[in-house]
Amino acid sequence: MTVGMEWLAIAPPVVGLFTGILCLFFWDKLCTQRILQLLGAMAHFGFSFALVIAVDAHGPLVARMGGWAAPFGIVYVADLFSALLLLVTSILWFAIALYNFKGGIDKARERFAYHPLAAFLIFGVSGAFVTGDIFHLYVCFEILLMASFVLMVLGNEKEQLSGALKYLVINLISSLFFLTAVGLLYAQVGTLNFADLSVKLSSFDVLPPSLTMVAHLLLVAFGVKAGLFPLFYWLPASYHNPPIPVIALFAGLLTKVGLYSLIRVFTFIFPHSGTSTFHWIWWLSVLTMIVGVIGAVSKMSIRRILSVHIISQVGYVTLGLALKSPVAIAAAIYYMVHNMFAKTNLFLISGVVESESGTDYLKKTGGLFKSHLWLSVLFLVSALGLAGIPPLSGFFAKLFLVKAAIAQDELWSVAAALGVSVFTLFSMIKIWNYAFWKNPPADGVSDAEAKKAIQPSFAISIFTPQMISVTLLAGFVLGMGVFAGPLWELSLKAANGLTDTKAYVDAVLPYQGEIYR
Amino acid sequence: MEAWIVIVVAVLMALGFYLLMQRSISRIVLGLLVLSNAANMVIFTSPGLLRAKAPLIAGESLAGFPHADPLPQALILTAIVIGMGVLAFALGLVFKIKKILDIEDVDEMRQE
Numbered sequence A: 001m002t003v004g005m006e007w008l009a010i011a012p013p014v015v016g017l018f019t020g021i022l023c024l025f026f027w028d029k030l031c032t033q034r035i036l037q038l039l040g041a042m043a044h045f046g047f048s049f050a051l052v053i054a055v056d057a058h059g060p061l062v063a064r065m066g067g068w069a070a071p072f073g074i075v076y077v078a079d080l081f082s083a084l085l086l087l088v089t090s091i092l093w094f095a096i097a098l099y100n101f102k103g104g105i106d107k108a109r110e111r112f113a114y115h116p117l118a119a120f121l122i123f124g125v126s127g128a129f130v131t132g133d134i135f136h137l138y139v140c141f142e143i144l145l146m147a148s149f150v151l152m153v154l155g156n157e158k159e160q161l162s163g164a165l166k167y168l169v170i171n172l173i174s175s176l177f178f179l180t181a182v183g184l185l186y187a188q189v190g191t192l193n194f195a196d197l198s199v200k201l202s203s204f205d206v207l208p209p210s211l212t213m214v215a216h217l218l219l220v221a222f223g224v225k226a227g228l229f230p231l232f233y234w235l236p237a238s239y240h241n242p243p244i245p246v247i248a249l250f251a252g253l254l255t256k257v258g259l260y261s262l263i264r265v266f267t268f269i270f271p272h273s274g275t276s277t278f279h280w281i282w283w284l285s286v287l288t289m290i291v292g293v294i295g296a297v298s299k300m301s302i303r304r305i306l307s308v309h310i311i312s313q314v315g316y317v318t319l320g321l322a323l324k325s326p327v328a329i330a331a332a333i334y335y336m337v338h339n340m341f342a343k344t345n346l347f348l349i350s351g352v353v354e355s356e357s358g359t360d361y362l363k364k365t366g367g368l369f370k371s372h373l374w375l376s377v378l379f380l381v382s383a384l385g386l387a388g389i390p391p392l393s394g395f396f397a398k399l400f401l402v403k404a405a406i407a408q409d410e411l412w413s414v415a416a417a418l419g420v421s422v423f424t425l426f427s428m429i430k431i432w433n434y435a436f437w438k439n440p441p442a443d444g445v446s447d448a449e450a451k452k453a454i455q456p457s458f459a460i461s462i463f464t465p466q467m468i469s470v471t472l473l474a475g476f477v478l479g480m481g482v483f484a485g486p487l488w489e490l491s492l493k494a495a496n497g498l499t500d501t502k503a504y505v506d507a508v509l510p511y512q513g514e515i516y517r
Numbered sequence B: 001m002e003a004w005i006v007i008v009v010a011v012l013m014a015l016g017f018y019l020l021m022q023r024s025i026s027r028i029v030l031g032l033l034v035l036s037n038a039a040n041m042v043i044f045t046s047p048g049l050l051r052a053k054a055p056l057i058a059g060e061s062l063a064g065f066p067h068a069d070p071l072p073q074a075l076i077l078t079a080i081v082i083g084m085g086v087l088a089f090a091l092g093l094v095f096k097i098k099k100i101l102d103i104e105d106v107d108e109m110r111q112e
Helices: A010-027 A030-058 A080-102 A105-111 A114-130 A133-153 A158-189 A194-201 A209-226 A234-238 A242-269 A274-298 A303-323 A326-357 A373-387 A393-407 A411-437 A447-454 A465-482 A482-499 A504-506 B002-018 B025-045 B069-100
Strands: A060-066 A077-078
Touching: A010 A030, A010 A080, A010 A114, A010 A465, A010 B002, A030 A060, A030 A080, A030 A105, A030 A447, A030 A482, A060 A158, A060 A303, A060 A504, A077 A080, A077 A105, A077 A504, A080 A465, A080 A482, A105 A114, A114 A242, A114 A393, A133 A158, A133 A194, A133 A234, A133 A242, A133 A274, A158 A194, A158 A209, A158 A234, A158 B025, A194 A242, A194 A504, A209 A242, A209 A274, A242 A274, A242 A303, A274 A303, A274 A465, A274 B069, A303 A326, A303 A393, A303 A411, A303 A482, A326 A373, A326 A393, A326 A411, A326 A465, A326 A482, A326 B002, A373 A393, A373 A411, A373 A465, A393 A411, A465 A482, B002 B025, B025 B069
Parallel strands: none
Antiparallel strands: A060 A077
8 A cells, every 4th residue: 555655654753853954954954944945944844734635535644664564663644643743844934934034033042053953842742643552652852852942041031041940850750651651551551652552452441450550650651741730840830931932832732732731642542541631631622721721810921821822722732632532632633733733823923012012011011002003803713813812823723622521412522612711811812901902001111112112114014934834823723613514524544543553453453363462 | 579579569659759748859859769669669679570591592492481661661661760860850940940049948949
């Protein structure tokens, strides 16, 4: 089946790796590095797009490293879920590279390896999406964590450093939980390959306690990375400190890798880990949604509102996982894709707001609607998209999730999802009212800047790289609403590939029953 | 034999978490070091410990004699290298924090 296409599965992470290495070669030539980023993102997009089409047509693609048969060698497997996320990753990478093309990030940071690090981060993220082996997932996590650690402290500002320490320590603890879980899993099952694990564990009706413990260790490990309820404290402490392109990259990709791993592990390996585990996930999701959004409402700076808000959105995705049915998981996948676009775009827009009004503290901003009409429209599209207003992506994401919950008579889930979205709307409107709608403050420190802001100038034209980048992403937020039907079909297919593992297992272990076992 | 290693792991974990809960930043990093070693020991013990030969095939098949499982050794090697890299970064960060923020106690760190 589709001989000669297997290498596509490994192409996206390799693009990330080589872009990073090439950027290192052009250490002093910042312009070359920026162009390399754009080219790398385009290549990543091309491969991911081809991957989505190939996987949609032929089923999972398996790249066997060194030609070793599956449970013995490392495999990279792209199923539809991975391929979709890779595609979104490439679009976000492109948008952020475009945003940085002209002054999106300060020269000092750029000169000290911002571009190579961003590419290595993409390498780790893409690797985590396509790997077919749980230990290799750990390795990819470490690659992306290492890149994110350095991006987090790049610049050595005081707040960055203290935020980075919390980020580092909590993420390392979660990595060690992950590593311990891998060791315990290997001790009991004797394999680390996803497909093989799924086959070997499917013989259990109910998991034995020792394996349930492994499942819970993994829940904690990925819960920390994703930002689930009691484990998210590192996120508001650290995310608002680095420059905007870095946070946009983190917000779009890092917590989503944790979510990807949660969905992969709990649908694929431990689907039968007892109702108690899924009850846990349900409670954690609902609490995450509520606590995250309340935290966001209480903040007074755009960056902080948006970064605390990430947590609340994570809860929606895991709520889909907790409901467990294919439809609910499809809704979770759709939600994840929507959230990656909307969140990244909101951060990039807040970067433009910051550079235009000199601050992101809401009380000092204002009047942007008068002076920057197009930017306001784009913000409104993304913010209302996030909150879930009808023609936009978030509406359909929430609609699918709520429909899945109603189908299972999970009325409390419905209540939580809808209640939280009201507060989401409230927090987005708060930014809108303060930064765009109200008049800029007449007195205070930023007097000169305030005056500049009221001038109805279109000086910031629509055709700067930054504006094109945010326009592009807002287009995707709108597009996911307009083309919700076909995209929903794709997510449904991806979710079926997760709950019914047969196609995946057959692709990874073709000799199952003959040579092997 | 495994039981002893398990006790060692338990002691290391306890020690690691104790150090993590201290207020001094350098102790927190030491705690991470100890914890990563504990996790490595878990992987080391995972296939069960036995007095056996290395799994190298020279002509004859492996069926006749007990052989060690090579996979966890590859895993542990990777984990040690990664742990070392991350720890080197953590030490660098602690150095920077001491130099720039001039604090040793985590309580002195600005809230939020």
